[in-house]
Amino acid sequence: MRKEFLTTLALSGAVLTLADGKGKGKGENNDGTRTIYRDVAIIGGGASGSYSAVRLREDYNVSVVVIEKNSNLGGHVNTFIDPVTGRGFDCGVQNWIELGGARAFFERFGVEMQPIVRSTFETVSVDFTNGQQLTNYSPPSAADRTAALQRYLAVAESFLPVLEPGWWTFPQPQNIPADLLLPFRDFVAKYNLTAAVPTFHATTGFGIHDMMGHLTVWFMRSFNVNLVRVLLGIETSIVPVSRKNQDVYDRILTSLGPDALTSTTVVSTEERSSRRGVTLIVRNSATGVKTRIVAKRLLYTAIPSEANTSPLDLDREEKSTLGQFDYSASYVGVVSHPSLPLNKSLVNIPISAQPANWPEAIPQYPYNTRFENYADSSYFRLIAVGDQTFTAAQAKKVIEDSFDKLVEGGVVNQTSPAQRLTFHKFEPHGLVSAYVTKEKLEGGFIQRLNGLQGRRGTWYTGASWGVHLSTSLWVFTDTVLERLVGDLRG
Ligand SMILES: Cc1cc2nc3c(=O)[nH]c(=O)nc-3n(C[C@H](O)[C@H](O)[C@H](O)COP(=O)(O)OP(=O)(O)OC[C@H]3O[C@@H](n4cnc5c(N)ncnc54)[C@H](O)[C@@H]3O)c2cc1C
Numbered sequence: 001m002r003k004e005f006l007t008t009l010a011l012s013g014a015v016l017t018l019a020d021g022k023g024k025g026k027g028e029n030n031d032g033t034r035t036i037y038r039d040v041a042i043i044g045g046g047a048s049g050s051y052s053a054v055r056l057r058e059d060y061n062v063s064v065v066v067i068e069k070n071s072n073l074g075g076h077v078n079t080f081i082d083p084v085t086g087r088g089f090d091c092g093v094q095n096w097i098e099l100g101g102a103r104a105f106f107e108r109f110g111v112e113m114q115p116i117v118r119s120t121f122e123t124v125s126v127d128f129t130n131g132q133q134l135t136n137y138s139p140p141s142a143a144d145r146t147a148a149l150q151r152y153l154a155v156a157e158s159f160l161p162v163l164e165p166g167w168w169t170f171p172q173p174q175n176i177p178a179d180l181l182l183p184f185r186d187f188v189a190k191y192n193l194t195a196a197v198p199t200f201h202a203t204t205g206f207g208i209h210d211m212m213g214h215l216t217v218w219f220m221r222s223f224n225v226n227l228v229r230v231l232l233g234i235e236t237s238i239v240p241v242s243r244k245n246q247d248v249y250d251r252i253l254t255s256l257g258p259d260a261l262t263s264t265t266v267v268s269t270e271e272r273s274s275r276r277g278v279t280l281i282v283r284n285s286a287t288g289v290k291t292r293i294v295a296k297r298l299l300y301t302a303i304p305s306e307a308n309t310s311p312l313d314l315d316r317e318e319k320s321t322l323g324q325f326d327y328s329a330s331y332v333g334v335v336s337h338p339s340l341p342l343n344k345s346l347v348n349i350p351i352s353a354q355p356a357n358w359p360e361a362i363p364q365y366p367y368n369t370r371f372e373n374y375a376d377s378s379y380f381r382l383i384a385v386g387d388q389t390f391t392a393a394q395a396k397k398v399i400e401d402s403f404d405k406l407v408e409g410g411v412v413n414q415t416s417p418a419q420r421l422t423f424h425k426f427e428p429h430g431l432v433s434a435y436v437t438k439e440k441l442e443g444g445f446i447q448r449l450n451g452l453q454g455r456r457g458t459w460y461t462g463a464s465w466g467v468h469l470s471t472s473l474w475v476f477t478d479t480v481l482e483r484l485v486g487d488l489r490g
């Protein structure tokens with residue numbers, strides 16, 4: 001099998017060289033579609049796709065092409081640049097946990113990094129459904145919160161060997177630790193973590209559907225050991241000195257040159273197998289131009305939603321495995337309005353959380369999480385979240401409604417004449433936080449997901465396969481790249 005595979009690759013290599021050099025314009029086929037040849041085609045140029053492209057090209061001497069739907073790389077990184085001052089305001093990814101080779105990776109591209117600078121704004125708790133300020137709400141004390149985070153850390157560390165990197169060593173269904181299958185509410189009760197609930201929610205928990213009812217295993221996917229260590233001051237998070245998180249991805253885009261196809265998606269798949277490699281037809285949405293990509297292997301990094309995977313000619317096993325995922329949806333933006341208070345963070349907390357009912361301090365989907373002022377500016381960050389049916393139009397409406405409620409509740413005074421919010425940036429992350437039910441995990445879902453790795457010439461990384469934090473995902477991605485390159489080289 002292995003030998004046969006090698007022969008096929010060698011043979012196709014020879015044929016490809018001929019086809020590439022002769023006849024029509026370089027690489028042009030009978031149908032006029034330009035054909036390009038690479039070792040690996042990468043779908044998605046966000047955190048894991050961009051990282052993979054750089055490492056494969058520069059560290060493994062493997063040729064790549066990145067197929068990215070957006071006009072830039074970086075995925076959830078969204079930097080708004082003030083047109084007057086040139087200053088950057090990040091409304092997506094805020095910072096990166098300094099793990100493994102993360103800092104060196106940025107420095108490869110000359111992006112100088114520094115520890116995060118936290119602003120210490122006054123937080124105003126408001127129920128965004130009715131605009132009522134929570135005047136009788138006490139958040140947990142710093143000491144109680146820290147103690148609870150330490151307890152969480154101890155338990156989460158005990159699961160590290162089965163949760164990271166990725167799912168490689170996740171136990172068989174009958175051996176999944178019972179704690180990981182508890183609804184998070186029960187896990188919180190078991191380990192006395194109530195005092196950390198507002199922190200869980202405000203940091204990453206808003207991104208997962210019904211955080212308290214969600215399985216603990218999925219909660220730990222976005223609130224992992226490294227994140228707790230950062231919150232406890234044991235590890236650090238870093239940001240570019242330029243304070244523009246997009247910088248590194250812009251430089252990666254420049255460095256990749258013709259190896260990055262932006263504004264591009266796959267329209268059809270002519271071939272996808274371990275023996276014959278992968279042939280994709282991709283199309284640039286701006287120019288309409290199609291390109292044929294002939295690659296030995298495919299690395300899939302985008303969210304494996306039905307819309308994203310339908311041009312890939314999924315077989316039954318792929319469809320029935322990837323189709324089991326459910327998601328949340330996330331939208332971020334930068335707004336301004338003369339009535340929004342400077343140096344304050346208005347956060348959305350249900351009135352029922354008063355006086356100190358922390359497990360209730362979580363709004364129901366869909367909702368806007370906050371209007372958070374950026375230091376020394378009149379811009380505000382917001383994040384709207386909902387279930388997988390939540391659209392961009394609905395998200396904008398939820399945000400505008402939340403502002404109207406602030407006015408109604410007297411938390412802000414509307415201008416006269418009344419003005420609407422000004423959106424300076426609005427970025428649809430779309431589907432995030434893949435998860436499946438307990439029944440599916442107990443039915444061997446993770447084993448089936450792992451079974452797709454390397455199958456039909458296709459490897460997978462990205463948040464649906466690992467932790468929902470960029471640099472932890474890079475550590476996982478390293479383990480996928482090792483296997484992918486091993487596969488490529490037989
Ligand atoms: C609001 C928010 C804040 C966050 N803050 C942080 C943070 O501060 N630090 C941190 O480490 N992590 C943060 N994260 C998590 C982090 O963004 C993710 O873990 C990381 O981006 C996941 O990387 P990825 O490669 O899986 O996906 P992404 O980075 O989302 O990349 C996927 C890419 O695929 C592209 N794509 C989608 N569909 C297609 C298609 N059909 N064809 C081609 N391309 C396609 C997308 O445009 C995107 O560029 C945050 C997430 C959210 C939602």
Ligand SMILES: *[C@@H]1O[C@H](CO)[C@@H](O)[C@H](O)[C@H]1NC(C)=O
Nearest residue numbers: 039057058059060061062063
């Ligand atoms: C990288 O790969 C190319 C093409 O396969 C080959 O010609 C070259 O020698 C390789 N370089 C290194 C440093 O291995």
Ligand SMILES: *[C@@H]1O[C@H](CO)[C@@H](O)[C@H](O)[C@H]1NC(C)=O
Nearest residue numbers: 143144145147148192193195
């Ligand atoms: C539970 O946590 C709270 C706050 O962190 C703490 O005051 C209390 O002593 C803890 N209770 C137990 C039984 O550990």
Ligand SMILES: *[C@@H]1O[C@H](CO)[C@@H](O)[C@H](O)[C@H]1NC(C)=O
Nearest residue numbers: 119341342343344375376377
């Ligand atoms: C906000 O804080 C800055 C210092 O960072 C201060 O100069 C400014 O006056 C404050 N503005 C308001 C409205 O409180």
Ligand SMILES: *[C@@H]1O[C@H](CO)[C@@H](O)[C@H](O)[C@H]1NC(C)=O
Nearest residue numbers: 339341409410411412413414
């Ligand atoms: C709104 O205006 C009223 C009347 O001028 C004033 O009393 C109140 O303090 C203002 N509220 C805010 C949040 O600015």
